[in-house]
Amino acid sequence: MSKTITRLLTLIVVVLLIAGNAMAQSKNGSISGSIKTSDGNPAAYVSVGLKNTTKTTQTDEKGNYTIKNVAPGTYTLKTSAVGVSAQEKQVTVTAGQSSNADFSLAQSSSQLDEIAVNGYKTPNRKPVNLGKIAIAPMDLPQAVQVIGNQVITDQQVNSLGDVMKNVNGVALGANRGAVGENFFARGYSLGSNNIFKNGARTTIGGSPEASTLESVEVLKGSAALLYGGVTGGAVVNMxxxxxxxxxxxxxxxxxxxxxxxxxxxxxxxxxxxxxxxxxxxxxxxxxxxxxxxxxxxxxxxxxxxxxxxxxxxxxxxxxxxxxxxxxxxxxxxxxxxxxxxxxxxxxxxxxxxxxxxxxxxxxxxxxxxxxxxxxxxxxxxxxxxxxxxxxxxxxxxxxxxxxxxxxxxxxxxxxxxxxxxxxxxxxxxxxxxxxxxxxxxxxxxxxxxxxxxxxxxxxxxxxxxxxxxxxxxxxxxxxxxxxxxxxxxxxxxxxxxxxxxxxxxxxxxxxxxxxxxxxxxxxxxxxxxxxxxxxxxxxxxxxxxxxxxxxxxxxxxxxxxxxxxxxxxxxxxxxxxxxxxxxxxxxxxxxxxxxxxxxxxxxxxxxxxxxxxxxxxxxxxxxxxxxxxxxxxxxxxxxxxxxxxxxxxxxxxxxxxxxxxxxxxxxxxxxxxxxxxxxxxxxxxxxxxxxxxxxxxxxxxxxxxxxxxxxxxxxxxxxxxxxxxxxxxxxxxxxxxxxxxxxxxxxxxxxxxxxxxxxxxxxxxxxxxxxxxxxxxxxxxxxxxxxxxxxxxxxxxxxx
Structure with a gap:
């Protein structure tokens, strides 16, 4: 079965590469830039788009963004985020060239943190650390759920188990001796191999402390491609x-x-x-x-x-x-x-x-x-x-x-x-x-x-x-x-x-x-x-x-x-x-x-x-x-x-x-x-x-x-x-x-x-x-x- 899938993957990649090389080079241009807070720090995950078009993106962790394959012309570029005042700029795109447009928000980085606590951002647009690469969940063929700091704060959680009650498809199956929470995801027990802290495998013995959690990420289904040695139910990253x-x-x-x-x-x-x-x-x-x-x-x-x-x-x-x-x-x-x-x-x-x-x-x-x-x-x-x-x-x-x-x-x-x-x-x-x-x-x-x-x-x-x-x-x-x-x-x-x-x-x-x-x-x-x-x-x-x-x-x-x-x-x-x-x-x-x-x-x-x-x-x-x-x-x-x-x-x-x-x-x-x-x-x-x-x-x-x-x-x-x-x-x-x-x-x-x-x-x-x-x-x-x-x-x- 593994050999068959390997050949299939290889064939798909080769065909797509040949098809791509056979296509003419795009004559469009691109727009790139950065967005910073009022105190000069990167503003991550702020939406950037061209008005009256479907072209939108988000800034990465460094506050940088790029909109590619834009037809030549003059556009209005708009920034938006929950709780952040929108800004607009005009930008002209030239064929084969990259235009630059930077923004500075009226909010400071600490104010953005307050906004994050008082307003949910769509989780489909924010890449998760478990993915090991900045791909938004919207582009992943896999279910992803993130329990953010707002939920953790509002619910006054004390343990990882308190957080996991908010994750669908993951349930507490047993609490043996009140010293070992045993979670099940999609029917499979999540042992220590499936629990991570900042991307590294960790134990949950002693019940992990919740006071330091910024978020809990759950990549449901099989994550063996990225981590190996995990069960098929889910992986959890604190x-x-x-x-x-x-x-x-x-x-x-x-x-x-x-x-x-x-x-x-x-x-x-x-x-x-x-x-x-x-x-x-x-x-x-x-x-x-x-x-x-x-x-x-x-x-x-x-x-x-x-x-x-x-x-x-x-x-x-x-x-x-x-x-x-x-x-x-x-x-x-x-x-x-x-x-x-x-x-x-x-x-x-x-x-x-x-x-x-x-x-x-x-x-x-x-x-x-x-x-x-x-x-x-x-x-x-x-x-x-x-x-x-x-x-x-x-x-x-x-x-x-x-x-x-x-x-x-x-x-x-x-x-x-x-x-x-x-x-x-x-x-x-x-x-x-x-x-x-x-x-x-x-x-x-x-x-x-x-x-x-x-x-x-x-x-x-x-x-x-x-x-x-x-x-x-x-x-x-x-x-x-x-x-x-x-x-x-x-x-x-x-x-x-x-x-x-x-x-x-x-x-x-x-x-x-x-x-x-x-x-x-x-x-x-x-x-x-x-x-x-x-x-x-x-x-x-x-x-x-x-x-x-x-x-x-x-x-x-x-x-x-x-x-x-x-x-x-x-x-x-x-x-x-x-x-x-x-x-x-x-x-x-x-x-x-x-x-x-x-x-x-x-x-x-x-x-x-x-x-x-x-x-x-x-x-x-x-x-x-x-x-x-x-x-x-x-x-x-x-x-x-x-x-x-x-x-x-x-x-x-x-x-x-x-x-x-x-x-x-x-x-x-x-x-x-x-x-x-x-x-x-x-x-x-x-x-x-x-x-x-x-x-x-x-x-x-x-x-x-x-x-x-x-x-x-x-x-x-x-x-x-x-x-x-x-x-x-x-x-x-x-x-x-x-x-x-x-x-x-x-x-x-x-x-x-x-x-x-x-x-x-x-x-x-x-x-x-x-x-x-x-x-x-x-x-x-x-x-x-x-x-x-x-x-x-x-x-x-x-x-x-």
Whole structure:
């Protein structure tokens, strides 16, 4: 399949190049220039167009723009952006020449930031960092959603999970122990490979801090072409706030229900004409609606931006998060059913702890060779440590009795990532090419310890320790002895993973209406030999080394009948490494997951409203399942790649601002992921929704800030989040004697916000889950975590 797609992509590119070279050179001209703010900084993403024509564009991050293929003549050039006063200039275009027109806005860069907070810009026109190249989503044959700083601020989000509730097609599937949010996109679990920070892979252990987020970008569907080693559902990029060459900052204090206190400080400004800084710090101490559960967090995020020249700059960023919180596996299950005996009841051992430390460092080099060619290089490092002790599994019988077996974990993870990307624009005849070349590598070294609780009479390690049975219906049994048993390390296992890749992508603009995006990636992944050190004997046991490699092609066709409408179809795939061996004792090849997508993207009312609709179908027709031997029996050792899952769905995204101060976004998604072909007798039951995936999700957020009169500065808003039916427990085999699925009902939470801004002060308050809805997120049948009840949250801030 990969070879066929490769040949197809090559043929398309060659044909288009030949066709382009055969066409006559354009006798038209072009218009280029720059737009700056009143304090001399670049004004990014400002619209520029020729009046009474369809020719429009936007400035890039540097405030530069170019309008190509303009017929000779005199035109009126107009700039426009939300909250920015329009400007016009006359410009004369000469055949074969480029005319220049620069603008200076009346607003300063800080005022533009205020406008960004108080008015949505159409997301279809703003390139996302995840794309690795400045291509607007309108020109991408893939669904893209960006949750900007305004939503993050208005909703007073505290975690990545709070942000993701606004992303259609991505749903929280489980919150295991309240220490690990597990998101599903288009039916596929998003592990650490699919989460990025400023374009580099990152962990979400310890729950990423939201106070530093400028935006969260979600590239839905397969992103294997650009990143490799990711699942087919989506990739998520957390974009942090950057330094500025103007002095400013903000201090705030957030307080909420259950003794939550969170002060934050954000400072930025120039150190010199070429060097700027930013420093963000926050401290949080909070209780919980759950008995005995608390958290304590410290976060700092410094960054420096150095403009070496007009063409070259270096951005250095780092952050540190110390997050200590009580591991909470919720109320557990009773006879594999969920029973409401109080969502505040904490059943873990009284001394349970989970301590994490995350340190990251990243350097980004950007160099513009000229207005058409650019190089970017990224190097990042992350260290993540976790120290955990507690009881995981509350699986009570019908009488409510459950053992509380202890679990101890100590792990260290070091991750390194390197990227070099080159992108450029050139023409072959009248055909425009926007190309991207890239190479990347990342390495991961994870060390984890196994523990024991002593030795038995025969000298063997005791690896199971029951802290004492608990009766979930009798709160007096929860505390137990209160004594924390000693656990000691027995082995320390190092598991290295190395991944390398190279790719090429070309957006081919055949005409202004018809475009083709074609690309190909090669990825090589090495799961190096693990090394398990016995800490008592000093003997090291080594595991096998496994190599996986695959080509990941992508082909998309884009048709834009109007400047405000884009329709597309696309094909892409990604690979998923498998464990185990086949009947010939050979390591299993990776599974290739094929995805087709079709969609339409629209901007209405001059970009004040955007509405995008997407349909997708994802098929993995070679998942690993137990092998059928020659005698017809099912192997308990060997596997074969002939199972199949299918995931299809629909997504709708709508957002915009139809009046000044009135901002909204809403969306809906449907997904059905299930097994569609499995082995007879022992295979999984087909056409049953996979555990963790959600049938329907919907969200709506509306905020209005009064612009005039006695109530000027008053802000009112509301948000509603709908989570549809889903399954907990486990998907069952055809020969299962007892079905273990736990059906979960749908629920809706509604939040209401009100605030007021006066000069540099602002106060914003929120009541969440107004109706006090009760529901659960379930991991298997033991981490049954209730959603939060009605709560209050208030943020007081001062900008300077």
């Amino acid at each position: 974009v942090t706030k950057k330094p500025k060459f103007v002095n400013g900052g903000e201090v705030s204090m957030r307080t909420g229900s259950y003794d939550q206190y969170k002060p934050t400080i954000d400072l930025y400004g120039p150190i010199s004409k070429k060097l700027a800084f930013r420093a963000i710090g926050t401290y949080e101490n909070a209780g919980s609606f759950r008995d005995y559960v608390k958290s304590n967090r410290i976060y700092i995020n410094p960054s420096l931006l150095y403009k070496i020249s007009d063409q070259t700059e270096v951005l250095v960023q780092g952050d540190y998060l110390k997050s200590d919180y009580t591991p909470d596996f919720g109320v557990g299950s009773v006879n594999s059913q969920i029973v409401d005996f109080g969502r505040d009841k904490f059943i873990n051992v009284p001394w349970a702890y989970n301590k994490t430390n995350t340190t990251t460092a990243q350097a980004n080099l950007t160099h513009n060779f000229n207005e058409n060619w650019k190089l970017s290089a990224v190097g990042s490092f992350q260290a993540y440590n976790r120290n955990y002790y507690g009881s995981d599994r509350i699986q009570a019988n019908s009488a409510g009795i459950s053992a509380r077996n202890l679990s101890r974990a100590l792990s260290k993870e070091y991750t390194y990532n390197q990227q070099i990307n080159v992108n450029g624009i050139f023409n072959t005849g009248s055909i425009k090419h926007t190309v991207l070349f890239g190479v990347d590598a990342d390495q991961s070294r994870v060390t984890s310890n196994a523990f024991a609780y002593g030795k038995n009479a025969q000298g063997a390690y005791i690896t199971t320790y029951n802290y004492g049975n608990v009766n979930v219906f009798d709160e007096s049994t929860y505390y137990g002895s209160g004594i924390m048993p000693e656990a000691f390390s027995t082995t320390s296992t190092l598991a290295p993973i190395y991944r390398y890749g190279a790719f090429v992508q070309d957006l081919i603009e055949v005409t202004e209406q018809f475009k083709v995006l074609a690309g190909l990636r090669y990825t090589d992944q090495k799961n190096a030999s693990s090394r398990a050190l016995n800490l008592e004997t000093g003997v090291t046991a080594t595991g096998a080394t496994k190599f996986d490699d695959a080509f990941s092609p992508k082909l998309g066709l884009i048709y834009q009948p109007l400047k405000s409408t884009s329709m597309y179809v696309s094909y892409a795939n990604n690979f998923i490494p498998n464990t185990g061996v086949d009947i010939n004792n050979n390591a299993l090849q990776p599974s290739i997951v094929n995805q087709c997508e079709a969609g339409v993207k629209n901007d209405f009312f001059g970009g004040k409203l955007s509405a995008n609709l997407t349909y997708y179908k994802i098929i993995n027709n070679n998942i690993a399942q137990a092998a059928i031997l020659a005698d017809g029996t099912v192997s308990t050792v060997f596997k074969q790649l002939n199972g199949e899952t299918t995931s299809d769905g629909l997504e709708l995204d709508v957002n915009g601002t139809l009046a000044k101060g009135l901002n909204f976004l809403l969306g809906y998604s449907y997904n059905f992921m299930r097994y569609t072909n499995t082995a007879d007798v022992t295979g999984m039951i087909e056409d049953v929704r996979l555990v963790g995936t959600t049938k329907n999700t919907a969200n709506a957020t509306l905020f209005y800030t009064f612009q005039d009169g006695a109530v000027k500065g008053l802000k009112l808003g509301a948000s509603a989040f709908y989570t549809g039916k889903r399954n907990g427990g486990w998907n069952d085999a055809k020969n299962a004697t007892t079905l273990r699925l736990i059906p979960l009902s749908a629920f809706t939470t509604i939040d209401f916000s009100a605030g007021y801004s006066w000069k540099r002060f602002s106060l914003l308050a929120k009541v969440s889950n107004i109706t006090n809805e009760l529901n659960y997120f379930v991991h298997e049948n033991y981490s049954v975590n209730p959603i939060a009840p009605r709560q209050f949250l208030t943020t007081l801030s001062y900008k300077f």
